[in-house]
Amino acid sequence: MSEPGSWRRLHPLSPIVRGGRATIGVATLLLLSLVQGRRGSSDSFVELAVVGIAVVLGFVSWLVTRWRIDGDDLRIESGVLRRQSLRFPLSQTQAIDIVRPGLARVFGVAELRLRTGGSSGATARLAYLAAHEAEPLRARLLALAEGARKHEATPASEAAVEEHVLTTVPTGRLAASILISDVGLFAEAMIVGLILIAVLSPSAAVAVASASAVPIFSVLTLVWRRFNQEYRLSLAEAPDGLRLRSGLIALSAETIRPGRVQAVRMVEPLLWRALGWCRLEVDLAGKQRSKGEGQAERRPLRTVLPVGSRALAEELLERIVPDRPRRQSPTPRRVLLKSPLRYRMLAWGRTETCVATTSGRIRRVTAWVPLEKVQSLRRVQGPFQRRLRLATVHVDTAGRSVHAAIRDRDTAEADRALTELSDLARAERRKGR
Amino acid sequence: MSVDGVRGESESWRRPSPRLLVLRRLEVAAIALAALIAAGVVAALGRTAVGLSCLGGVLLLGLGAERFVSRRFHAWGYAEREDDLLVWRGVLFSRLSVVPYGRMQFIDVSAGPLERSFRLATVRMHTAAAASDARIPGLDREEAARLRDRLAEVGEAQAAGL
DSSP states (O other), X not given: OOOTXXXXXXXXXXXXXXXXXXXXXXXXXXXHHHHHOOOOHHHHHHHHHHHHHHHHHXXXXXXXXXXXXXXXXXXXXXXXXXXXXXXXXXXXXXXEEEEEOHHHHHHTEEEEEEEOOOTTOOXXXXXXXXXXXXXXXXHHHHHHHHHHHTTSOOOOOOSOOOOEEEEEOOHHHHHHHHHTSHHHHHHHHHXXXXXXXXXXXXXXXXXXXXXXXXXXXXXXXXXXXXHHHHTTOEEEEETXXXXXXXXXXXXEEEEEOTTOOOEEEEEEOHHHHHHTEEEEEEEOBSXXXXXTOOGGGOOSSEEEEEEXXXXXXXXXXXXXXXXXXXOOEEOOTTHHHHOTTTTTTOEEEEOSSEEEEEEOSSSEEEEEEEGXXXXXXXXXXXXXXXXXXXXXXXXXXXXSSOOEEEEEEEHHHHHHHHHHHHHHHHHHHHHHO | OOOOGGGGSSOOOBOOOHHHHHHHHHHHHHHHHHHHHHHHHHHHTTOHHHHHHHHHHHHHHHHHHHHHHHHHHHHOEEEEOSSEEXXXXXXXXXXXXXXXXXXXXXXXXXXXXXXXXXXXXXXXXXXXXXXXXXXXXXXXXXXXXXXXXXXHHHHHHHOOOO
């Protein structure tokens, strides 16, 4: 890396990779017309002109895009007509990810993505950098971010920080778990149905297959995406946070900085429970989606453990929420009248720093929220609950996907929980300040 | 008041301005009046039986709506405690929100045309959680401004990071 303060450009190949599918399309078109040989000369002229314009535009966009590290900020400038200058305070970063879609891997480049916690989901993207630069740059940015947060001038530490791998998911188990998950089962049911129809009346099968092509395709993409994202997902612990690496075609590497986890949840679908499997997900602040990101990134949660035994999940939880309640108390029996399906699952518990709730009808979802992260508390009582002297206490966090609710407790208990939790959360906030 | 336990604590509960109730009642009355006129026209045009039963129905609905509106108004309440704001609302589904001042991201004060003509405003407190809901409608304009300033002040003093 050159000296820290100077303006730098992205990798020269980045416009091609940014083009993504369009690039692949254009390349195939060109190849095709080459193979077909000379046809009408006007045709190929138009094609060449289009390609030429695209190349020039790509080159110009590369030329005007520059970035530099300026003190505690990352600055990115881009655009010709609409000049955009982004100043991204490193102290606000929630996570820094390295993403490598298929095409980027072919060209040996990688994208660096910085996220903040704002609900508008501001994201700074450096797309693309040479692959070998990305990792050291991320380490440096994280070090700077850490330094900026502690208000001390930390020199950029280049040394790759040692990390300690906690888990890697075996491929066989991942495949099996997807096969018996909700999406997987749905896909299998559809395929079996089609085969049955084909066996019974081949003529009808064609019609049914063509009519249901779109849903089948979308379900299969869901299954594939899940497999692709979680393939060989490994979780490692490093001084700068938890590191997640995964991917079959598109590789991604994320770092979750310590203290940024808003909530954790463990999901146990019905069939997984029989095998003692569960899934562990972590919720971060802010919206995870932003313009121009690949579909693979449109997920609200970070999966820390796609599938694993309960013992393994407990081990990971120990790292993420060390002080968590060991025991949860069940709800009163009269809840059977109000939510018969949920009754067996409902429970909650707390320690001085963490609250845990369990709910779910068919699958069991357990959520842990560090009290330091509680944004607000709500006590809600519906008409039926009032009859049964029950109330629900919701624990709101800045995360978007994990919803912790202490459902259907005795009114007195709910009121006590509300007071206690708001007192404890206040104590935790004070400690953090 | 029909609300239980928690509310009975030492906090001093404030409520929206009585003018909000007047406004809500007027809204109900305006809609009911329009419906009444329509029913009256039907009755006058000769279909007396249908028209009269419509009139009766509209009257009943209007009275029901009035009751709903006034119970809803009486259920709103808020209290400023040392570290957090409590907002109580809802009749059928009663909700009590506890929003710590330190978690406040921003406050917005809004007033629609009707609210403005009654010198009322709605104060809403936003946190980083989308689910938090601390909205107090129908505050006196001065009270809204006071609350906004006070919330901003304590929020600043107690601000905590994400």
